[in-house]
Amino acid sequence: MEQNTKIPPALDESVFLSYSEEDTRELAKELATKIHPPLFILLKGELGTGKTSFTRYLVEALGYKGVVNSPSFALHQIYEIKRNLNFHHLDLYRLQNEHYEELFSFTQAEDNFIAAVEWPEIAEGYILSLGYPVLFLHFRYYSQGRQIIIKNFS
Secondary structure, eight states: OOBOSSOOTTOSEEEEEEOSHHHHHHHHHHHHTTOOSSEEEEEEEOTTSSHHHHHHHHHHHTTOOSOOOOOTTTSEEEEEEETTEEEEEEEOTTOOSOOHHHHTTHHHHOSSEEEEEESGGGTHHHHHHTOOOEEEEEEEEETTEEEEEEEEOO
16 A cells, blocks of 8 residues: 555545644545545544544535534534535444434435445445445554545445
């Protein structure tokens, strides 16, 4: 794997090192210029590796001006980025049943969305079966920072 400082246009697979919150914020800003709805972003990694922070920075980089909260207890937060674009932030860590249809029902009502899903392993098969483009981000502890691997599976 090659270490990149910019996201290549194809987004096939890239590895980024983040040594600070600012590095993570800059990656989110760069990614915000490359993604287009509809899109699922599946965020994998251990607790504390930066999945929620990255999502907050991405929502802000896309233009949201309000407070971005973690969906850990609500499971699902929605942010209106523009009149016709909602950003859905889901955290499946505490999901205890398989009622995925209800949780992901927004895909039936909206054509223009971006959805970031933390702990997607719980419903990954269902998410992939929906047929939308998917971007995987895997967060790992690395030396004094984080390693973020981006893979495009659309």
